Amino acid sequence: MGMSARTVFRWLVWFSTGSYEGLKDNPKSGRPRKITEEMAQWLYNAVTMGNPKQFQFDFCLWSLKTMQVLLKQQFGVSVHVSTIRRLLHSMGLTPQRPIHKFTNKTRRKSNGIWRCFQA
Numbered sequence: 001m002g003m004s005a006r007t008v009f010r011w012l013v014w015f016s017t018g019s020y021e022g023l024k025d026n027p028k029s030g031r032p033r034k035i036t037e038e039m040a041q042w043l044y045n046a047v048t049m050g051n052p053k054q055f056q057f058d059f060c061l062w063s064l065k066t067m068q069v070l071l072k073q074q075f076g077v078s079v080h081v082s083t084i085r086r087l088l089h090s091m092g093l094t095p096q097r098p099i100h101k102f103t104n105k106t107r108r109k110s111n112g113i114w115r116c117f118q119a
Contacts, residue, residue: 034077035087042074043067043084044091061098 035043047067051060055070064081071077071084088094 034079039075039077040087043071047093
């Protein structure tokens with residue numbers, strides 16, 4: 001199983017003293033999350049089923065900054081864009097560069113806006 005005998009014996013002692021309840025994790029210390037599960041699910045649905053224009057933004061591609069502003073507007077929660085990036089990654093969303101098709105032969109660089117798609 002990839003665990004040491006000492007760990008298994010420790011679990012056996014906990015189980016013998018408290019049955020199944022003895023094996024449950026104790027509450028963890030530390031700062032509580034700012035984004036709840038409900039907020040995360042709402043953001044996931046907003047990103048995967050819509051675009052920023054539905055929320056009165058002037059553009060149609062999602063960016064981390066846009067999601068940051070949207071969380072502030074909808075829930076009053078201020079988080080750093082790296083927090084949003086980690087949250088999206090944990091939900092299976094990855095940033096994608098938009099594909100631009102131009103009719104002329106000159107190449108233009110993307111403006112750095114990212115769109116999230118399901119992986």
